[in-house]
Amino acid sequence: MRVVVGITGASGAIYGLRVLEELKKRKAEIHLIISKNAAFIIKGECGKDLEEVKRLADRFYENHDFSSPLASGSFKIDAMIVVPCSVKTLSAIANSYADTLISRSAINCLKEGRKLILVPRETPLDIVTIENLFKAKQAGAIILPAMPAFYHQPRDIDDLIDFVVGKILDQLGIEHNLFKRWME
Numbered sequence: 001m002r003v004v005v006g007i008t009g010a011s012g013a014i015y016g017l018r019v020l021e022e023l024k025k026r027k028a029e030i031h032l033i034i035s036k037n038a039a040f041i042i043k044g045e046c047g048k049d050l051e052e053v054k055r056l057a058d059r060f061y062e063n064h065d066f067s068s069p070l071a072s073g074s075f076k077i078d079a080m081i082v083v084p085c086s087v088k089t090l091s092a093i094a095n096s097y098a099d100t101l102i103s104r105s106a107i108n109c110l111k112e113g114r115k116l117i118l119v120p121r122e123t124p125l126d127i128v129t130i131e132n133l134f135k136a137k138q139a140g141a142i143i144l145p146a147m148p149a150f151y152h153q154p155r156d157i158d159d160l161i162d163f164v165v166g167k168i169l170d171q172l173g174i175e176h177n178l179f180k181r182w183m184e
Helices: 013-025 036-046 050-054 087-094 101-112 127-139 157-172
Strands: 002-007 029-034 059-062 079-085 115-120
Touching: 002 013, 002 101, 013 029, 013 036, 013 079, 013 157, 029 036, 029 050, 029 101, 036 050, 079 087, 079 101, 079 157, 087 101, 087 115, 087 127, 101 115, 115 127, 115 157
Parallel strands: 002 029, 002 079, 029 059, 079 115
Antiparallel strands: none
16 A cells, blocks of 8 residues: 655644554555644654664655655556644645645545545634545545544543554555454
């Protein structure tokens, strides 16, 4: 499976890192883009430097590199995940404003009919963000907010994070045991 992972500058960088770890375990071909603000947040929230995170991917691209193969819809991928997805990036995707490689790659997914998973982490939501979520959904994106459940009896923060990561893997059709399913 060839997957693009975009990590943007919203709080919740740990979700992006865990997705990378789980995809790497499953030998997915990972193409990674990290926004400038995401690099800052990864360091602040997770204590990881950019070089350490880059090693989780097969290929890394700068978010301003429009010469990247990801800038073209002809580059075949199975899916793209934007995790976490900032409100700014959501707005760019929903309104087809390809100002970064992350938004351009996501827009390519929509126009090519490929799977695009957006993981917003913002709360509360204003009406413009709700409208952008709706527009992205109408365009074909999967909206998967970083909202953990509690029916699996989480013991710690890692269990809450793994629930959301498991839901992302579910959307990709990837088997996992990151959380106990309802009534199992």
